[in-house]
Amino acid sequence: MIQLRKNIASSDSGFIFNPATGDSYSANPIAADILHHLKSGKSVAEIKTLILGKFDVEAGQLEKDWDDFIAQLREANLTEN
Amino acid sequence: MQKEKYERPLIQKMNAGLMNKFGTRTEYEPVKHIDNVPVKEIIKKYGSPVFVISERTIRRTYQQALRAFRTRYPKVQFAWSYKTNYINAVCNIFHQEGSWAEVVSGFEYRKALGNGVPGNKILFNGPEKTNEELELAVANDSLIHIDHFDELYQLIELTDKMPRKPRVAIRVNMDTGIYPIWDRFGFNYENGTAWNALTKIVASGKLELTGLHCHIGTYMLSANAYAVAVNKLCDLAHNCKSQLNTVIKYIDMGGGFPSSNTLRGAYLPASDTNPSLDEFAEAICSTLLQQGFKQDELPLLMLESGRALIDDAGYLLGSVLANKRLSDGRRATIMDFGVNLLFTAFWYEHKISPAQDFTHHTEDMVLYGPLCMNIDMVRETINLPLLNRGDHVVVHRVGAYNMTQWMQFIQMRPNVVLIDEKGETHLLREAETLAYIEQLEKMPVHLKEFNL
Ligand SMILES: Cc1ncc(COP(=O)(O)O)c(C=O)c1O
Numbered sequence: 001m002i003q004l005r006k007n008i009a010s011s012d013s014g015f016i017f018n019p020a021t022g023d024s025y026s027a028n029p030i031a032a033d034i035l036h037h038l039k040s041g042k043s044v045a046e047i048k049t050l051i052l053g054k055f056d057v058e059a060g061q062l063e064k065d066w067d068d069f070i071a072q073l074r075e076a077n078l079t080e081n
Numbered sequence: 082m083q084k085e086k087y088e089r090p091l092i093q094k095m096n097a098g099l100m101n102k103f104g105t106r107t108e109y110e111p112v113k114h115i116d117n118v119p120v121k122e123i124i125k126k127y128g129s130p131v132f133v134i135s136e137r138t139i140r141r142t143y144q145q146a147l148r149a150f151r152t153r154y155p156k157v158q159f160a161w162s163y164k165t166n167y168i169n170a171v172c173n174i175f176h177q178e179g180s181w182a183e184v185v186s187g188f189e190y191r192k193a194l195g196n197g198v199p200g201n202k203i204l205f206n207g208p209e210k211t212n213e214e215l216e217l218a219v220a221n222d223s224l225i226h227i228d229h230f231d232e233l234y235q236l237i238e239l240t241d242k243m244p245r246k247p248r249v250a251i252r253v254n255m256d257t258g259i260y261p262i263w264d265r266f267g268f269n270y271e272n273g274t275a276w277n278a279l280t281k282i283v284a285s286g287k288l289e290l291t292g293l294h295c296h297i298g299t300y301m302l303s304a305n306a307y308a309v310a311v312n313k314l315c316d317l318a319h320n321c322k323s324q325l326n327t328v329i330k331y332i333d334m335g336g337g338f339p340s341s342n343t344l345r346g347a348y349l350p351a352s353d354t355n356p357s358l359d360e361f362a363e364a365i366c367s368t369l370l371q372q373g374f375k376q377d378e379l380p381l382l383m384l385e386s387g388r389a390l391i392d393d394a395g396y397l398l399g400s401v402l403a404n405k406r407l408s409d410g411r412r413a414t415i416m417d418f419g420v421n422l423l424f425t426a427f428w429y430e431h432k433i434s435p436a437q438d439f440t441h442h443t444e445d446m447v448l449y450g451p452l453c454m455n456i457d458m459v460r461e462t463i464n465l466p467l468l469n470r471g472d473h474v475v476v477h478r479v480g481a482y483n484m485t486q487w488m489q490f491i492q493m494r495p496n497v498v499l500i501d502e503k504g505e506t507h508l509l510r511e512a513e514t515l516a517y518i519e520q521l522e523k524m525p526v527h528l529k530e531f532n533l
Contacts, residue, residue: 016092024095028442028467031090057087068406069090075410076092 395480419450
């Protein structure tokens, strides 16, 4: 279970703001989608299913990119864990 | 329902208004064609990676360079610097355009002869010339550019057996205000060594002193340095006339004009900083014309420009092997070409374009080659759109020094392809094979077998 920091602000257009650090980020549409689902408390499995249903991507590819994306969130200090 | 196009999820820090070293945004356009030939098709037919050479660009660049000098000085001759790119077909494009050959070894000399360049249109430079090579060059009436005193005496000794008087020049090194001074080649001007060599040549009575040569550096960013060099060579030429009674027939200014590649670590792109070829031509030609040579003794201006004439015409097409993230979080992309093929990655921040459509999202990344060696880095940092495994890229301006200094290291060298002026592709050099690489190896009998 990935938990975003509580105070992270994000918009549907992919703008992310971390008030703790003052850093802002831009997300591409897929990343914005994932962030949106994470904020709404969906599980990782649920989110992956949603992404696979919406975007033209193989499960294996998504799996690889998922890990990388989580690493990006951690690197940016946007997650609790 | 049609699914949406997928792209790797990505977040990117926005540094509000801060211009980083690499510019605030990328103005990348995909490069899907080279001279109207689709990159995809070239890779499909000739594999990846593959070097591609544009015949049209070579001819256009050469003609522009020639025009820059011929419109400013009446007697100009280019000699193609073989070491810059000695794929024979490339040399022949320059020869078809009227270029002589400039070579720096017996190997290159024979290559030029093999291409059909008349011996008396080959300039033989470089610090190593064997007796056999000098004899061959003299037999062909080539222009021998002497590099050091040992070579001068070597040549004088050989003349007893020679059918004709060798035509020679000396290479002169000098202070042109550019440091470090390239003083390891040729004879120094300021300390009198060059003059000493000239007097010895004439006094020997065995050599025909014909020209003066210099090559003051490479990727020169000062046109004025050439004006200084012209003044110094002309000073020697005047002294040859007045004191040695010898008219110097040509002044060879070497090469060294920059290409439009950006040097590693440079803050601004080359297009913003480098003088144009016209500025170099103006500095050289106007200085030459001010020297007071008599009309019938006006020396021929010889030029050995290399990278400025060929860099733009060469492309390297390659593919993404993998993406990964380094321990510090940076993105790394591994390409199927590395410093084995792109020797100039040590000097340049090569422009690299994706060869397919992409979104406006980009990321900073390190670009690595496929070699299992730490040195294999193509770009230390580059901002590119998201690249996926199998995507193609185009590396620009790789025509100079890569197809000669490439290393057969870990990987073999790929195909080299020419796009002619009609848009037809031609294979110029076949991809190497294991059999080709191993054909010179010998296996001692006692090492032929083993049991594991
Ligand atoms: C003697 C000589 N002439 C010409 C050249 C071509 O130089 P560039 O590619 O800088 O024009 C070189 C390259 O090092 C050289 O050594």
